[in-house]
Amino acid sequence: MGNVVVSFPGTTATNPALLLYSGREGANCVSYKPYIANPTVTLPDVSYDPACVAEMDAFAPLFGSFANWVDPAVAGSEAWLTDAIDAGSISIALPDFTLVPLRIWLVANGSLGVTKAQAMRDRLLDKAFPILETMGIGLSLDTASTVLNPTLLPVPFCTNSSSISTNSAIYDVNRINVYFVQNYGNIPNLTPAYNCWLQGHREIIFVSWDNANVVDPTLAHELGHALGLVHPNAVGGHTYQVAGFDAFNLMASNADVTNASIGQLYAFNFSTDSWLNRSGSPFIRPVVRSCQDVWGAGVCPALTLFQPGWPP
Amino acid sequence: MTVKKWWRVATLLGVMACSQDQPILGGLAPDEQDIVLQYLTCIDCVIPLDSVRALASKKAQATVDSLNSGLLLGPGAQAVATVDSVLALGYMRDSSWRVLRGLPPLPLRVVYVSEARQRYVDGYRSRGATGMGWIHTPRAVAHLDSALTLTLPVSVRRAVAYARDSLPPP
Numbered sequence: 001m002g003n004v005v006v007s008f009p010g011t012t013a014t015n016p017a018l019l020l021y022s023g024r025e026g027a028n029c030v031s032y033k034p035y036i037a038n039p040t041v042t043l044p045d046v047s048y049d050p051a052c053v054a055e056m057d058a059f060a061p062l063f064g065s066f067a068n069w070v071d072p073a074v075a076g077s078e079a080w081l082t083d084a085i086d087a088g089s090i091s092i093a094l095p096d097f098t099l100v101p102l103r104i105w106l107v108a109n110g111s112l113g114v115t116k117a118q119a120m121r122d123r124l125l126d127k128a129f130p131i132l133e134t135m136g137i138g139l140s141l142d143t144a145s146t147v148l149n150p151t152l153l154p155v156p157f158c159t160n161s162s163s164i165s166t167n168s169a170i171y172d173v174n175r176i177n178v179y180f181v182q183n184y185g186n187i188p189n190l191t192p193a194y195n196c197w198l199q200g201h202r203e204i205i206f207v208s209w210d211n212a213n214v215v216d217p218t219l220a221h222e223l224g225h226a227l228g229l230v231h232p233n234a235v236g237g238h239t240y241q242v243a244g245f246d247a248f249n250l251m252a253s254n255a256d257v258t259n260a261s262i263g264q265l266y267a268f269n270f271s272t273d274s275w276l277n278r279s280g281s282p283f284i285r286p287v288v289r290s291c292q293d294v295w296g297a298g299v300c301p302a303l304t305l306f307q308p309g310w311p312p
Numbered sequence: 313m314t315v316k317k318w319w320r321v322a323t324l325l326g327v328m329a330c331s332q333d334q335p336i337l338g339g340l341a342p343d344e345q346d347i348v349l350q351y352l353t354c355i356d357c358v359i360p361l362d363s364v365r366a367l368a369s370k371k372a373q374a375t376v377d378s379l380n381s382g383l384l385l386g387p388g389a390q391a392v393a394t395v396d397s398v399l400a401l402g403y404m405r406d407s408s409w410r411v412l413r414g415l416p417p418l419p420l421r422v423v424y425v426s427e428a429r430q431r432y433v434d435g436y437r438s439r440g441a442t443g444m445g446w447i448h449t450p451r452a453v454a455h456l457d458s459a460l461t462l463t464l465p466v467s468v469r470r471a472v473a474y475a476r477d478s479l480p481p482p
Binding site: 256 | 353409474
């Protein structure tokens with residue numbers, strides 16, 4: 001047992017890392033205990049106890065996310081932790097962003113429609129990139145755009161998501177598919193946007209380019225659904241008027257986003273519900289957990305978990 | 313009057329001003345008001361619209377009147393002021409990020425905030441109209457008719473006309 005100093009090479013005082021520690025601390029098992037680096041984190045009285053789930057997760061603005069854990073089913077998987085305890089220190093090199101691949105379909109006819117769809121795409125991407133890259137989520141975007149004749153797409157309703165997903169001319173199986181359509185359902189003002197997670201297709205998103213009032217964080221919000229923020233089931237991960245969240249959380253609905261909780265960051269990266277961790281994905285994380293369908297703590301950190309001062 | 317009393321009066325007046333600033337939601341219980349407000353501020357609006365329509369099946373007049381308040385009054389000055397401050401924070405974050413990435417700057421802050429605020433307010437007001445269009449009781453249609461006699465932002469006017477003439481879809 002002893003203190004373990006955790007360092008995060010490359011991070012800065014203005015953009016410090018956040019560490020979530022699970023494991024034995026003193027006489028207790030702790031779970032997803034948050035620490036903000038300054039510039040290191042000192043974990044007190046750490047020891048290895050097979051009775052405690054042991055895991056370290058780290059996030060920082062402008063970096064990708066990190067996770068490592070001790071898998072009780074794999075002999076020797078505790079070595080990284082026991083080595084850290086023996087040395088009294090561990091260095092966590094945060095990776096680069098994971099680039100989430102998007103196929104953006106500009107579903108429009110004629111130059112005016114395409115221009116409007118492009119303008120909407122650009123405005124929403126201009127908001128999604130800084131939200132993802134500066135709030136410690138660990139993700140960025142790799143976008144590819146294609147103009148699609150509206151006659152080739154079924155009525156843009158989520159009820160058609162299954163038929164869309166079987167047609168390679170209008171669906172990219174390796175990417176999250178974002179359809180900028182004139183109006184969702186071909187009905188003006190029905191909704192600014194929609195993610196088809198309820199139909200089992202979280203990788204299909206519609207955005208209504210003819211709706212002049214789509215707010216800038218809309219794409220980032222819909223990507224939240226694609227990347228695991230669909231729980232608790234009753235409200236699809238929406239945080240509107242949920243205790244512990246304000247109106248400017250990523251999964252609330254408003255003109256801009258000022259926060260995402262630590263639980264939300266974790267779900268983005270390490271939840272089985274995240275598209276990144278789907279079966280056969282090249283992005284599957286070293287730690288993937290089936291997160292609880294409640295706002296509070298469980299297998300994953302509570303969705304309501306915030307740490308004052310972070311993200312910076 | 314002591315300073316303490318002055319503050320109490322000032323606080324009370326502030327609370328009253330905020331209360332008057334909120335849309336009129338008479339006839340609805342607080343949880344029912346939340347249903348309407350959730351719809352008026354929605355991004356994913358399909359389920360919130362269903363909830364508003366379900367509420368209207370029980371309390372048609374109060375629901376329609378609440379939506380009409382949303383259409384006529386928008387989110388209220390207090391909410392807009394809060395949104396303005398959050399938009400300014402977002403502008404700073406996004407501007408710094410663009411410098412880091414070597415991208416061209418955003419428009420001037422006053423322009424950026426004004427445009428984003430307008431989208432927020434007009435979207436809120438448009439959903440007031442759209443909700444009434446889906447409910448389409450005579451009272452809702454009368455409210456929409458009345459709104460069309462007013463000077464409205466282009467997108468809101470378009471939403472009102474569509475709600476009156478084309479909703480609900482056949």
